[in-house]
Amino acid sequence: MNIEVLLVSAFTQNGKGGNPAGVVLQADGLTNEQKLYIAKAVGFSETAFVSKDDEVDFNVSFFTTTEEVDFCGYATLAAFSVMFQQGIITEGEYKQRTKAGVLKVSVNSTEVIMEQCLPTRIEQLNARDVSDAIGIESSILESTHLPIEIISTGLPDIIIPVPKGYLDSIVLDEAKATACCKKHGAVGFHVFELNEEGDTYTASCRNFAPLVGIHEESATGSASGALACYLAEHVKLNCNSYVFEQGRAMGCSSLIKARVELSNSMITKVVVSGTATMQGSIEIPV
Template sequence: MNERIPTSQDGESVADGKLLYLAAFSNDPDGGNPAGVWIGKTLPSDKEMQRIAAEVGYSETAFVVPVNERELTIRFFSPESEVTFCGHATIATGVALGKMHGDGIYRLGTLVGEVLVDVVTRDGVCEASLTSVKPDFELANTELVSEVLPLLGWMTTDLDRSIPPARSFAGAWHLVIAVAEAERLADLHYDFEGLKSLMLREGLTTLQLVWREDAGTFRSRNPFPVGGIVEDPATGAAAAALGGYLREAKLLSAPSTILIKQGDEIGRPSRLTVQIPASGGIIVKGTAVSICAR
């Protein structure tokens, strides 16, 4: 991952906009998931946005232009391709907008629909909560699971049978695979090119690999080879998709709240709070902090 650092918290001028660098789902710039947030008056061309995202090198860079102060258009690019929705870059964007324009609700127009972001500042800490589009899921077929597991170096005996493998959606499609033991999740070495090819074929953005620590806590790891990233330190879109799957498959009682711990194994600890209402979009909450010269 490219650890490019800006010269100031005000951001740098890039393509007639300001490019900010933030770490989402952490209060520590050395934790969380880094995101670029480009804010300008008019979106650059797709080619230029892709170029900027590749140069930034983070798993996603958000490109944001205002319709008005509280309504904006947003698009997301990984270093290799556009992504329909990105949760951690949305949280980073919400915090950036809150610092610019104050607390309140911002309406972000994404490729998959409107996402509301509620920004609240408490004791000087800015927190953003996104509400996803309506989630969906389908249980993964046996053939897909049989293809994926060898690429991860896992076996069917490693799986947690209480959470069957599933394709889940809350703005982007993810494959949820739950394991029964923490040690299995901790030992992650996968076939990058093989998994990338399968995910592109299946229209998957990340794999949401989880272990249920207790009733309200999950540990997660998220391979993201289709974006050119080995592993995502915090994946808000996958967190929302997991929450939607758990509710829609009746694997928990809603309303409910779960905590997802992610990024510890790769040195960027992240904490994602997922609120699962009885119906509607899934709410993912977190902080973000500027990454600046040290």
């Protein structure tokens, strides 16, 4: 049989840029082996598979070209955007079951808003642990006076601050990055530089996850939620709403919004939002 895969760019700006995701609607009956085969054939960083669920609105699974992962923010955005555009869902709040847990997704005519898991802070690393992998000397990384920390709001990412002007100079050593992630139980590196107050973007970011078959991607929803939690704790800004740019070095800039809510200095809610644009569809024989 042929499976239709919708091709969607998530976290676009005025319909441009973003990160391409595959979306398979009505994925009931597909085995994990078939899903992985489809994800490999599509060749994007992530493909989302939407199925029925007996208790919540949808069951959504996520596959890279090498394996299934617990959660993917930008593929969630892509899936719910196309369901709204095709009239499968209307404006409102929905629940999706993922391997990271049951998460809320709100949809309106302008954006999709995804609730993520509350942050789990797993470990702090030394600059020496990551410096060789990203090609920036440890002393330069230490000059930010900010920690390198593994945080998960669905997937564990290593959050790495770099000084302004160093982000685009990163040359990733995939073998060293993969070894570091394996050693510390992380999916990838989420590297950021803070922008000046008053800029359009709070921070500019790059994300590398060669451990799961992704050299670099131009928008990462789960890591953006983790970065928002990191900034709320370590960088005192005027608000807890952030706008992130990602993909600039790839020539495919994305715009990602993230927000945290706090009570007594504790994070009580993490949401990431953005827009998506349909690019077409293909059929994969399975």
